[in-house]
Structures are given as structure tokens and as C-alpha cells.
Amino acid sequence: MNIFLLQLKKSPRAIIGLSVLLLWVFIAFAGPSMTTRSYTHMDMEYQMAAPGEGGHTLGTDALGRDVLSRIVYGSRSILTIALMTSLFSSIAGIIIGFTAGYFGGLVDTIFLRIMDILMAIPPLVLAMVILGILGNSTILSLTIIVSIAYTPATARVARGALLTCASNEYVDAARIRGESHFYIMFIEILPNTIGPVLVEITARFAYSIMMIASLGFLGVGLQPPTPDWGMMVIENKSIIRTAPWTVLYPSLSIASLVIAISLFSDFISKVMIHEE
Amino acid sequence: MKKLLFLAMCFLIVTTLILSGCTTEEETGEETGEETGEEMVIRVAEQVPNLITPGAWDGQAFSLNSSIYDYLIEMDANTGELVPALATEWDSPEGKVWTFKLREGVTFHDGSDFTAEDVKFTLERTQDPEIGHLKAEDLQVVEKIETPDDHTVVITLAEAFPTFYYLFTDYNLAILSSDYDYGMLGESAPMGTGAFKLEEMVPKESAMLVKNENYWDPGLPKADALMIYFVPDIDSSISLLEAGQVDIVPQISPIIRDRLQGLEGFTIVSPYQESRFIAMAADREPFNDNNVRLAFKYAMDPEFLAQACQGVLGESIFYNETPIVNSLAQYKEIPFRGRDIERSKELLAEAGYPDGLTVELYYASDHPYGTDISQALKEIAAPAGFDLDLQGYPRDIYLAQHWMDAPMSITGWGVRVDPSMLLMLAYHSEGPWNESHMSDPEVDDLIDKIRNEVDPSVRQSHYDRLQEIFVERGTVINLQVPYLVATSTSVKDYRQPVTMLVQLKYATIE
Numbered sequence: 097m098n099i100f101l102l103q104l105k106k107s108p109r110a111i112i113g114l115s116v117l118l119l120w121v122f123i124a125f126a127g128p129s130m131t132t133r134s135y136t137h138m139d140m141e142y143q144m145a146a147p148g149e150g151g152h153t154l155g156t157d158a159l160g161r162d163v164l165s166r167i168v169y170g171s172r173s174i175l176t177i178a179l180m181t182s183l184f185s186s187i188a189g190i191i192i193g194f195t196a197g198y199f200g201g202l203v204d205t206i207f208l209r210i211m212d213i214l215m216a217i218p219p220l221v222l223a224m225v226i227l228g229i230l231g232n233s234t235i236l237s238l239t240i241i242v243s244i245a246y247t248p249a250t251a252r253v254a255r256g257a258l259l260t261c262a263s264n265e266y267v268d269a270a271r272i273r274g275e276s277h278f279y280i281m282f283i284e285i286l287p288n289t290i291g292p293v294l295v296e297i298t299a300r301f302a303y304s305i306m307m308i309a310s311l312g313f314l315g316v317g318l319q320p321p322t323p324d325w326g327m328m329v330i331e332n333k334s335i336i337r338t339a340p341w342t343v344l345y346p347s348l349s350i351a352s353l354v355i356a357i358s359l360f361s362d363f364i365s366k367v368m369i370h371e372e
Numbered sequence: 373m374k375k376l377l378f379l380a381m382c383f384l385i386v387t388t389l390i391l392s393g394c395t396t397e398e399e400t401g402e403e404t405g406e407e408t409g410e411e412m413v414i415r416v417a418e419q420v421p422n423l424i425t426p427g428a429w430d431g432q433a434f435s436l437n438s439s440i441y442d443y444l445i446e447m448d449a450n451t452g453e454l455v456p457a458l459a460t461e462w463d464s465p466e467g468k469v470w471t472f473k474l475r476e477g478v479t480f481h482d483g484s485d486f487t488a489e490d491v492k493f494t495l496e497r498t499q500d501p502e503i504g505h506l507k508a509e510d511l512q513v514v515e516k517i518e519t520p521d522d523h524t525v526v527i528t529l530a531e532a533f534p535t536f537y538y539l540f541t542d543y544n545l546a547i548l549s550s551d552y553d554y555g556m557l558g559e560s561a562p563m564g565t566g567a568f569k570l571e572e573m574v575p576k577e578s579a580m581l582v583k584n585e586n587y588w589d590p591g592l593p594k595a596d597a598l599m600i601y602f603v604p605d606i607d608s609s610i611s612l613l614e615a616g617q618v619d620i621v622p623q624i625s626p627i628i629r630d631r632l633q634g635l636e637g638f639t640i641v642s643p644y645q646e647s648r649f650i651a652m653a654a655d656r657e658p659f660n661d662n663n664v665r666l667a668f669k670y671a672m673d674p675e676f677l678a679q680a681c682q683g684v685l686g687e688s689i690f691y692n693e694t695p696i697v698n699s700l701a702q703y704k705e706i707p708f709r710g711r712d713i714e715r716s717k718e719l720l721a722e723a724g725y726p727d728g729l730t731v732e733l734y735y736a737s738d739h740p741y742g743t744d745i746s747q748a749l750k751e752i753a754a755p756a757g758f759d760l761d762l763q764g765y766p767r768d769i770y771l772a773q774h775w776m777d778a779p780m781s782i783t784g785w786g787v788r789v790d791p792s793m794l795l796m797l798a799y800h801s802e803g804p805w806n807e808s809h810m811s812d813p814e815v816d817d818l819i820d821k822i823r824n825e826v827d828p829s830v831r832q833s834h835y836d837r838l839q840e841i842f843v844e845r846g847t848v849i850n851l852q853v854p855y856l857v858a859t860s861t862s863v864k865d866y867r868q869p870v871t872m873l874v875q876l877k878y879a880t881i882e
Binding site for chain 1: 607610625627628630631634676679680682737738743744746747748750751762763764765766
């Protein structure tokens with residue numbers, strides 16, 4: 097941890113990334129107390145009001161809804177889904193990747209081929225196909241779908257990490273002690289592969305945000321009036337000239353969050369490589 | 373990770389480029405129209421149609437169909453009067469036996485003559501169960517079709533139907549050739565007697581139409597050709613208009629209207645009002661209880677709904693609780709009941725929902741006004757205890773999968789010149805498009821009486837009573853919204869009467 101903090105102090109990019117990320121997390125948690133307006137409230141006196149008009153700090157959209165409130169509440173859904181997604185895809189990926197790598201042989205071949213098939217389909221297309229079958233999105237369905245779309249990549253990374261450790265002496269020692277497969281995989285090997293796995297989790301976090309925003313932009317994300325940053329961009333694209341703030345601020349929100357996570361993820365990657 | 377950073381930067385750059393790419397007034401709308409040498413080509417971007425053969429045509433691709441096909445009767449877009457088209461005269465002394473005199477010297481695009489047999493074929497085709505003709509119910513009243521000569525059709529009805537001739541303005545009653553295989557060719561090579569004939573069609577992409585040199589109305593069409601692009605996304609259509617690549621984009625949203633009005637080079641035409649019916653299914657919970665329907669009506673705020681549609685109540689947006697639009701003579705003005713949240717809550721409590729209820733509201737998210745109305749409804753109905761669960765789908769999916777099976781829905785409806793056509797279609801218990809599943813014996817009886825009544829004043833009294841019933845226990849809220857068309861200023865004489873059948877034969881590019 098000390099090395100981690102020491103390295104962090106030396107990396108202004110990581111500090112910026114972490115600060116912006118923490119800021120968004122704070123906004124998501126403290127959202128209701130920061131905004132006095134509901135994200136669905138339509139202020140018909142101020143339709144497409146410019147930032148500052150009528151007390152709307154970031155302006156309003158065509159239905160008179162406060163852009164700031166929608167961005168604040170939107171941060172909750174996007175961060176929740178992204179966090180859950182990166183966790184679920186990482187857990188599923190680790191279980192699948194470790195099982196395949198540990199047992200090898202036919203198990204490895206079957207798991208790898210299934211992962212190859214899923215990876216052959218672009219994640220966004222895969223997510224859209226599943227959404228098309230399931231119907232309209234909810235936070236739960238989006239979480240499941242994005243998790244499925246990203247699990248194969250995580251499984252591959254986890255399998256690779258396990259294979260590099262599987263021949264180590266402490267694994268042989270555990271086998272000789274008669275430990276169970278589960279114990280060897282998740283108690284002996286997992287802590288020693290935490291570096292690449294952690295890097296993968298943070299990377300999936302950023303990818304998930306891009307994916308959720310993209311699904312919203314394509315109109316298959318969360319249903320209105322739930323604020324979704326990607327949906328805010330697409331539903332206001334017709335008024336991009338008359339009310340550019342309705343598109344600009346959600347776009348900046350997406351970009352800032354993804355860049356922040358990417359910068360921090362880069363830092364974690366470097367620290368882990370250094371440690372190894 | 374660098375790839376991800378690159379992607380995020382790209383997202384930001386693209387957004388910035390879009391914003392900075394906002395062109396000024398001087399830069400847009402100048403290169404509209406296409407008049408090269410002697411050729412005058414009108415270019416239209418319209419929605420991608422589904423089935424286009426008249427009969428089961430769902431009312432998309434108006435530019436294509438109304439240019440290829442003709443009707444017995446058409447409406448003058450300027451006066452609203454019905455005028456002769458393929459029929460030159462029509463008459464029925466008692467409303468039971470109708471005689472139509474047909475225009476002579478008319479030919480189909482394949483060169484064959486238009487005769488009474490074609491009218492007979494068109495009408496008989498409505499009863500073919502394989503077609504699923506949308507006018508089948510209306511034309512069940514036809515008992516006998518006779519063709520005493522090539523240019524006379526005598527239609528005998530089972531009972532008097534004084535407004536029977538109005539049916540022939542319906543877009544699904546285009547006159548077809550009895551010698552043409554519409555089952556095989558209707559979708560790929562539509563053929564009629566219209567002002568333009570099909571030159572080439574790439575299904576779901578585009579259609580090239582050329583002037584019908586043998587058109588029965590001399591001097592029409594004025595343009596030499598019609599190029600129709602089927603564009604799935606209205607924003608893409610508007611981009612084509614702004615880039616000068618098309619001249620006409622029908623069915624735009626009020627947001628786009630407001631944007632284009634701020635630019636030079638474009639004209640917004642609002643030829644008529646259409647309806648957005650907020651339908652409450654009467655055959656299932658919770659709207660099978662009229663108290664719940666009334667509770668919802670008491671929660672309404674018409675002014676708020678009008679503002680959500682970017683309009684002004686009483687000027688561009690109208691609200692009523694009957695399906696009959698206020699521009700028709702049959703409309704009966706009944707004052708709005710007023711927004712009363714307390715009354716609404718009482719009614720909900722009486723219906724067994726003291727703590728409110730959740731209702732799924734289905735709508736077409738890509739259809740003008742759909743998303744705006746749905747979100748406004750959610751907002752204004754919430755204080756009464758209605759939690760609307762919005763279920764927006766692309767229009768194709770909405771119509772195919774959800775429309776007729778939704779507890780609550782918002783659907784776009786065009787105006788029928790004779791309201792009895794709409795009532796038969798959507799509010800008679802046997803109506804093929806009875807979206808709110810209304811099954812009220814008194815309503816059925818009144819619709820039947822309206823269709824059969826010869827005396828206009830008695831007929832109007834039936835209309836009055838029917839509208840009172842709709843307000844008392846009806847299943848619909850009717851929000852009238854302007855139908856909007858964007859054209860380049862070079863387009864002159866764009867005509868589209870309330871029959872919805874655009875008359876591009878008059879249009880020119882200057």
C-alpha cells in the first residue's frame with residue numbers, strides 16, 4: 097500500500113484520474129442533496145433555457161428538464177451498472193478462466209471455444225442482440241447483458257494469469273498437501289494473479305461505461321425518463337444547434353469519466369508490472 | 373488501455389466537431405431542388421415503408437403510393453371539397469344503390485384501359501381473407517357490384533349508407549388493375565393510373581418515378597420525375613434536406629420545425645392536424661373500470677401536454693376526449709372537465725387503487741410527439757397516483773408487437789374525412805384497428821345508425837350522443853397535433869389534404 101501511495105504521488109495523471117473518478121462517485125452519492133429539482137420535472141416556462149436561466153445551472157432540454165439534475169442522477173445509474181458489470185464479468189471471467197486453465201485438456205478446449213465464439217461477436221452487437229430478445233432495458237438486464245459481453249475477455253486474461261502461476265512450487269506444495277482444487281485455484285493462485293486481474297477489472301469498468309453510454313445512444317439503453325447520459329445525447333441531437341448544452345454536458349460527462357478511469361487504470365497497470 | 377483512451381478522446385472530438393460543425397444560416401438551404409436542363413425532379417425523403425400494396429398498406433410511404441395510384445374521388449387540398457378523380461360523377465337517391473360514372477380514356481401504366489371491371493376487382497378484393505384488407509369491414513355492406521358498361525359501376529348496398537362515397541378517398545382503396553398480379557408484383561413493382569409511374573425501385577431504399585405522359589388530367593403532373601428515398605431516421609432525412617439532396621421531408625417533429633424556421637431556405641407546411649390517441653384498453657385491468665379511465669382524464673393538464681409538444685393549446689394543439697377532431701363538422705364541443713387531482717384520487721380509491729397503480733404505457737419512440745407526450749403524461753398523472761411505466765419502441769416494433777395488445781398506448785392517427793370510417797375502424801367492437809378494445813353495445817349501435825342514417829340532422833344527433841358517451845366512459849384521449857412537412861423554399865404548390873394523400877402532381881421546383 098505504501099508503494100502504491102508513493103507511486104501515486106509521483107503520477108500527476110493518476111492523481112487527476114482518481115480525483116475525477118472520486119468526484120463522480122461523490123456526485124452520484126450526494127446527488128439528491130445537490131440538486132433541488134427532480135430529473136423528471138418539466139419546467140415549461142424554461143424549455144431549452146440556456147445555462148443559468150431560471151436557476152438552471154446547465155440549462156434545460158426541450159421538455160424543460162434540468163440538465164444538471166439529469167446528469168447528476170444519470171451518474172448514479174451509469175456508475176452502478178458499470179461497477180456491477182465489471183464485478184460480475186470479472187468474477188465470471190475468473191471462474192471460467194481459472195477452471196479452464198487449471199483443469200486443461202477437454203475442459204480447457206470446450207471453455208475456450210465457447211469464449212472464442214462469444215469474442216468473435218463485437219460486444220456492442222452481442223449486447224444489442226440480447227437486448228433485442230429481452231425487450232426494453234432495466235438496470236438489471238443491462239448489467240447482465242454487458243457482463244455477458246465482457247466475460248470472455250476477462251476469462252482469457254484470468255486463464256493466462258493462472259497458467260503463468262500454475263507451475264510454481266507453492267502450487268505443487270498445495271497439491272502434495274492434498275488441498276482441494278477450489279483451494280488451490282482461489283486461495284493459492286488467485287492472490288498471486290491479482291495484478292493482471294485488477295488491471296482487467298478497472299479496464300472493464302471504463303469499457304462498461306462506454307458500452308452503456310453507447311447502448312443509450314443507440315436507443316436501447318435505459319427507458320426514459322430515467323436519465324442516461326448516452327440517451328441524453330441522442331434525444332437532444334435534434335436541438336444540438338439551438339440548445340447545444342443539452343448534448344455537450346452529457347458528452348463531456350461520459351468523456352471525463354472514461355478518461356479518468358483510463359488514467360487511473362494505466363497507473364494500476366504500471367504499479368502492478370513494477371511490483372511483479 | 374491506450375486504445376480506450378483513444379476511443380474516449382474520439383468521442384469528445386466527434387462531439388466537438390458536431391457542435392463546431394453547426395453551420396450558419398448563409399451556409400444552408402441554398403442548393404435545394406434539382407432542375408437540370410429540361411428535367412424537373414422532385415426529391416422526397418420519407419420513412420421506410422412496410423407493406424405498400426393498397427389493402428394492407430399501413431399508411432407509410434404516402435409520396436410513393438399517392439403518386440402511383442389514383443382514387444375514384446379525391447379531396448381538393450385548398451377547399452376541402454371532394455372532387456372527381458377516376459369517377460366523374462356519383463349519386464344515390466336513397467343511399468342504398470350507388471352509381472359511379474367513370475372517367476373515359478384513362479389507362480394504367482402498363483397501357484391497359486381503366487374500366488368498370490377494375491373498380492369491381494378493387495372492391496371485391498377487399499373481401500379476400502388472404503389480403504387482410506383494412507376496408508373489409510366497411511365494405512361488407514356491399515351486396516352487389518354491377519358493371520352495365522365499361523364506364524359505369526352500380527353498387528347495391530345491404531342497407532342505406534349515405535356517406536358511402538367517402539370511403540373512396542381512403543388510402544387503402546386505390547384503384548387497381550384487374551389484369552395485374554398485385555400479389556406477386558404489388559410490393560416490388562406497384563402499378564396504377566397515377567400521375568407518376570414507377571421507373572425503378574430498390575425495396576426499402578429508393579424509388580424512381582417518371583411522369584405519366586398519358587395521365588388523364590392534362591398538364592399534370594408538373595414535374596418530370598419523382599425521386600423518393602426511404603430513410604429510416606428523420607434526422608438523417610433532415611440532414612439530406614439541409615445538404616440540398618432532397619426537397620421534401622414529411623412528418624417532422626416540432627423541434628425540427630423550430631430549428632428549420634430559424635434558417636433560410638426552408639418552408640414548413642402544416643397541411644392538416646392529425647391525432648395522437650392515448651388509448652386505454654377497456655378489456656383488461658386497470659382500465660376496464662371506467663372509474664380508472666375517468667381518474668386518468670381528471671389528472672390531465674392539456675396546457676402542459678401542448679407545451680410538451682412545443683405548441684400552444686387552442687392554436688396548434690387541441691385536446692378532447694373523443695376521437696372526432698375539432699375541424700370536422702360532426703365535432704361537438706364539450707368543455708374540458710378540468711384538472712382535478714383530488715377527484716382523480718377519489719375515483720382511483722373507488723376503483724380499488726387507494727395507493728395508486730402502475731400502468732405500462734407503450735408508444736413509438738421514433739414517431740413525432742410520441743416520446744414528448746409519454747413523458748409529459750408520466751409527469752402530470754403522477755400526483756393522482758398513476759405510475760406510468762414507459763415502454764418506447766421503434767415504430768415498426770411498436771406497431772407489429774405491442775400496439776393492439778397494450779394496456780395503454782399512444783398511436784398516431786390520420787383524419788378520416790367521414791368520421792364514421794374512423795369509428796368503424798377503431799371503436800366498433802368488430803373494428804380491425806380497435807386499439808382500445810372498446811366493446812360498448814350503445815357505441816356499436818350508434819356507429820351503425822350513423823352509417824345508415826339518411827337525414828343529416830338525425831345523423832348529427834347520433835354523433836352528438838356518441839361524443840357524450842366518449843366523454844362519460846370512453847377509452848381515448850385525443851391530442852390533436854399539427855402534421856408537419858419540411859420543404860426547401862424552391863418547392864411550390866405542395867398539396868396534402870386531410871385524406872393524407874399527398875398530391876405531388878401539382879408540385880414544382882422553381
